[in-house]
Amino acid sequence: MSEPSPARSSEKxxxxxxxQKLIDLIHPGPDTTAELIKTxxxxxxxxxxxxxxxxxxxxxxxxxxxxxxxVLVAATRMDLVNINSPYDDILHLVIDxxxxxxxxxxxxxxxxxxxxxxxxxxxxxxxxxxNLRALLRPAVFIPESKRLNDLLRDFRGNRNHQAxxxxxxxxxxGLVTIEDVLEQIVGEIEDEFDEAKDDGDIFGLxxxxxxxxxxxxxxxxxxxxxxxxDDAGLDKTFDTIGGLIAHEMGHVPKRGEHCVLAGLNxxxxxxxxxxxxxxxxxxxxxxxxxx
Numbered sequence: 001m002s003e004p005s006p007a008r009s010s011e012k013x014x015x016x017x018x019x020q021k022l023i024d025l026i027h028p029g030p031d032t033t034a035e036l037i038k039t040x041x042x043x044x045x046x047x048x049x050x051x052x053x054x055x056x057x058x059x060x061x062x063x064x065x066x067x068x069x070x071v072l073v074a075a076t077r078m079d080l081v082n083i084n085s086p087y088d089d090i091l092h093l094v095i096d097x098x099x100x101x102x103x104x105x106x107x108x109x110x111x112x113x114x115x116x117x118x119x120x121x122x123x124x125x126x127x128x129x130x131n132l133r134a135l136l137r138p139a140v141f142i143p144e145s146k147r148l149n150d151l152l153r154d155f156r157g158n159r160n161h162q163a164x165x166x167x168x169x170x171x172x173x174g175l176v177t178i179e180d181v182l183e184q185i186v187g188e189i190e191d192e193f194d195e196a197k198d199d200g201d202i203f204g205l206x207x208x209x210x211x212x213x214x215x216x217x218x219x220x221x222x223x224x225x226x227x228x229x230d231d232a233g234l235d236k237t238f239d240t241i242g243g244l245i246a247h248e249m250g251h252v253p254k255r256g257e258h259c260v261l262a263g264l265n266x267x268x269x270x271x272x273x274x275x276x277x278x279x280x281x282x283x284x285x286x287x288x289x290x291x
Contacts, residue, residue: 036061037058037061040054040057040058041054056185059184059185060185062184063148063149063152063181063184063185064147064148064149066147066148066184067144067145067146067147067148068142068143068144068145068146068148068151068163068165068176069144069145069165069173070148071148071176071180071181071184072144072165072173072174072175072176072180073174073175073176073180074173074174075109075171075172075173075174075175077174077254077255077256078103078109078172078174078175079093079097079099079102079255080102080103080104080105080109080112081093081102081103081104081105081116082104082105082106083104083105083106083113083132083133084106087121087124087132090116090121090132091121094118094121096269096280097269097270098269098270099118100117100118100119101115101116101117101118101161101162101177102115102116102118103115103116103139103162103164103175104116104136109172110171110172112139112164112172113133113136113139114133114136114137114138114139115136115137115138115139115162116132116135116136116137117135117137120135121135123135139164140154140158140160140162140163140164141163141164141165141166142163142164142165142166142176143165143166143167143168144165144166144167144168144173146163146165148181148184151163151176151181152178152181152182155178155181161177161178161179162175162176162177162178163175163176163177201213201216202216202220202221202224208282209280209281209282210224210225210280210281210282211269211278211279211280211281212241212266212278212279212280212281213242213277213278213279214240214241214242214245214275214276214277214278214279215240215242216240216241216242217239217240217241218236218238218239218240218241218244221241225262225264225281225283227262227263227264228262229244229261229262231262232261232262232263234248234261234262235247241266241279242275242276242279244261245259245261245266245276245279246275246276248261252271252275252276253268253271253276254268254271255268255269255270255271256268260284263283263284264281264282264283264284265281265282265283265284266279266280266281267279267280267281267282
């Protein structure tokens with residue numbers, strides 16, 4: 001029988017050494033979650049694991065103790081589709097919010113009858129005779145007490161990416177998405193609606209309004225809309241338009257809220273991580289005209 005090559009033996013020894021280091025570090029083992037997280041920090045300090053691995057492992061540990069009620073989007077902030085709304089109204093909602101899935105209700109917001117995928121609206125454009133009700137996917141309902149690790153396993157198994165959360169009285173408490181769960185592990189997930197995070201940006205929309213990033217510098221907003229915030233008596237010590245508006249409103253703005261500054265109406269389109277990602281902005285004279 002041939003002897004193992006020195007290189008292969010060295011590789012196995014290196015792996016065994018790394019595993020032994022981790023075993024030695026946690027032996028006899030933490031008794032609480034706090035101790036386990038502290039152990040991971042020590043493992044990072046001893047170069048057993050990297051910082052990214054430590055952050056993700058901590059996220060997994062914390063997520064296992066969290067429930068749907070901890071991360072849900074409250075019912076009052078849900079963007080819902082009324083099954084009886086005209087097609088154009090539904091299309092405008094999809095464009096303005098940029099979500100990919102929408103709970104659909106009939107008669108009452110409590111009566112959710114299914115989930116509409118934004119991409120399925122294209123089928124109505126090609127075949128207007130189709131009934132919107134026929135395009136709905138089944139809605140998944142879960143209790144607030146549903147553990148996030150169990151919910152993630154369900155999301156992966158049934159290919160649903162959104163669930164309606166029900167409170168102890170059987171009422172709609174909110175909704176939770178697979179992104180909400182994964183962010184507890186890997187941190188904030190940026191998507192195409194989160195672009196221009198560093199510098200901010202301003203995009204013209206078809207209805208003569210604008211989509212403005214909350215990270216956009218005040219000077220850029222002033223230049224784009226030909227306004228002066230200091231002339232309106234506003235505090236310009238803030239770097240971004242999101243920071244200024246949060247200061248003026250006295251709280252972190254929520255989706256659907258609006259604020260008028262320097263003749264501009266700022267409507268909150270999208271929030272994430274305790275900050276406004278996007279505003280829909282229009283001059284007051286356009287808002288008054290119903291634009």
